[in-house]
Amino acid sequence: MPEKQYPFYLKATVILFGLILFVFAIANLRSILIPLAFAGVFAILLNPVVTRLQHRKVPRVLAIISSLLLALLIFGGILYFLSSQIIRFGDTLPLLKQKFSMLVVEFEQWLQQRFGLSIEKQVQLMDQALNSGKSFLGSTVTTAIGTIGIMFLLPVYIFLLLFYKPLILNFLFEIFAEENSKQVSEILTQTKTAIQSYMVGLLLEAVIVAIMNSTALLLLGVEYAVLLGVIGALLNMLPYIGGLIAIALPVLMATVTSDGFHTQLGILIAYIIIQFIDNNILVPRIVSSKVQINALISIVIVLMGGAVWGIPGMFLSIPFVAILKIVFDRIEDLKPWGKLLGDTVPTRHKGEIWSIRRKKKSLAEKIIT
Numbered sequence: 001m002p003e004k005q006y007p008f009y010l011k012a013t014v015i016l017f018g019l020i021l022f023v024f025a026i027a028n029l030r031s032i033l034i035p036l037a038f039a040g041v042f043a044i045l046l047n048p049v050v051t052r053l054q055h056r057k058v059p060r061v062l063a064i065i066s067s068l069l070l071a072l073l074i075f076g077g078i079l080y081f082l083s084s085q086i087i088r089f090g091d092t093l094p095l096l097k098q099k100f101s102m103l104v105v106e107f108e109q110w111l112q113q114r115f116g117l118s119i120e121k122q123v124q125l126m127d128q129a130l131n132s133g134k135s136f137l138g139s140t141v142t143t144a145i146g147t148i149g150i151m152f153l154l155p156v157y158i159f160l161l162l163f164y165k166p167l168i169l170n171f172l173f174e175i176f177a178e179e180n181s182k183q184v185s186e187i188l189t190q191t192k193t194a195i196q197s198y199m200v201g202l203l204l205e206a207v208i209v210a211i212m213n214s215t216a217l218l219l220l221g222v223e224y225a226v227l228l229g230v231i232g233a234l235l236n237m238l239p240y241i242g243g244l245i246a247i248a249l250p251v252l253m254a255t256v257t258s259d260g261f262h263t264q265l266g267i268l269i270a271y272i273i274i275q276f277i278d279n280n281i282l283v284p285r286i287v288s289s290k291v292q293i294n295a296l297i298s299i300v301i302v303l304m305g306g307a308v309w310g311i312p313g314m315f316l317s318i319p320f321v322a323i324l325k326i327v328f329d330r331i332e333d334l335k336p337w338g339k340l341l342g343d344t345v346p347t348r349h350k351g352e353i354w355s356i357r358r359k360k361k362s363l364a365e366k367i368i369t
Helices: 008-028 030-055 060-091 093-115 119-163 165-174 178-220 225-235 241-257 262-285 295-330 332-341 363-368
Strands: none
Touching: 008 030, 008 295, 030 060, 030 119, 030 178, 030 295, 060 119, 060 225, 119 165, 165 178, 178 225, 178 241, 178 262, 178 295, 225 241, 241 262, 295 332
């Protein structure tokens, strides 16, 4: 019996309706899905440690607990360092607010003299901008507080995901036909490798960028250079968008704490050099080169992740798109979508339709293999 063909407009309508329902569901279930998503990423990241401990005859439960304790120790150390720096920053916050208020008054006077914009009109425009941003700020704060609350569930979720890993893998193999088991195994293996190498590479990159940021700010005499350098490295994990915010923070700090504009110019030059080193040396050699998402998709997906899940969605969007690309590349009908997500720009070459760049293994991939 021939397969019934449906018109394109009907297929497109069904797909669009399905996408709308999917986005609506994950947006409304964010309080449940966000910790599960983070737990899944961290469980994949900790899986090699658990596997190595088991190879040394450590019981499975003890191996998982040991891995979790190691991760919590590292996370606690980072949190303690950041909190101590933030406490120091809070001690001088009144002086910074006073200096910032003086700069605001000077800027208002400059606008009035230069453009004839009265102080009352400036205050009115500022109030309108603040009112329009209140809803976004409120949702961001609510998301941050909710995220902190559900972070206590992460160790439990990670433990259970690692403990029930064989059950989950058997389920994934059994829901597909037996002739597809090899393909399913390849997708799972590549997904695990991609996430592990991506996360390990991202952490290594963050450490190096934090050191470079802090060193540059210390040499320029910027207040709280280490804190701003670490925050800039964390923001750098958000492709393209985070880098702009990371530059704005030390520039604002220098504007408040120092006179003139030489320090701000030095910060811009230093961060441009650091971004050049990061994008052209660190990312190709440290972060995973197995799955690369092009710049357009990266920006769009980060913004979409922020719109659906807030700040956690911005950090989770890239790993999830990497998983989608792996799946698309393994399914014949979806390969064009995988190419669309990738960063390989096709070129015509001597009778070949496309020429594909061959990439060497990154440092992160060498660590996890």
